[in-house]
Amino acid sequence: MKEYLIVDGYNIINAWDDLKRIGNENLEYAREKLIELLVEYATFKDIKVIIVFDAYLVKGARQNVEEYKNLEVIYTKENQTADSYIEKLISQFKRSDVIRVATNDFAEQQIILGKGASRISARELKIEIDFAKQKIRKRTENKKIQKNTLDSIIDKETLSKLEKIRRNR
Template identity: 30%
Template sequence: MSALSYLLVDGHSVMHAWPELKRDQRSASRRHLARLELMKRLRTYQDMTGKQVVLVFDGTHSQRSEEREPEGLQVIYAEATTTADAIIERLASRYARQHPMQVVSADGMVRETILACGADWTSPEMLKSMCEDAERRLGDEISKRR
């Protein structure tokens, strides 16, 4: 069993659940701002917890794409014919028994599938609380060093 643990996040599910992201998500010209804010908050969470965060978005392009920041987030954009749900379920099915894995999604079917695969489920609202806690801890660390 590897010590590396994962947090898989359905990006659109979270952006629709968090009011401060939902406002920007509704506007095509501002949608990227919601995505950037979510990524920023997840980076802080990853830095403060040591979990590898994998952020998955539904895609609009003909093929799947993936971005990985050095020491940072892994972001997967599904191809247009696949959903983020399908990618998350596939990852949980393949890796949840080898690595501790937590999945964030508002979709009940995804929850049932990933639980059957051995992953843990978390709501978008709980993720917000987890991010706020990580941000608070980071602020405390910065204050201590001053």
């Protein structure tokens, strides 16, 4: 059983105030920030995340896929919405797979549920990501910083000889 999180990229960007603000200035940077957050989240949760950005109104756009470790970014082709791509994608998974779709689009949520996936709102996803970041931060803080000192990597006899040499200078 594998777990997947499918994210309607622009829907999430427009739902989160910080990303929406960035997107109003520079949409590419907002996409990069979302990808960065989701790469960290996917790694922490050990799940496969698929972000779908639609190119519905982009003339001549071809479908493009970018692969990362636990994350895949899909840019749809011209005249294809993220919603239609996600619907088709859900049908390709095994029944035993756990599939969640992050979107605030009510119509899309109904279709997702009808196809056997579960939905997660943009707000719920933000809460999950913030919680994961908090857990990562705590783990990092709790790890002791080990110093590589000579006495930690050589035997006592050799250390004693080196100490005698040092003192006789």
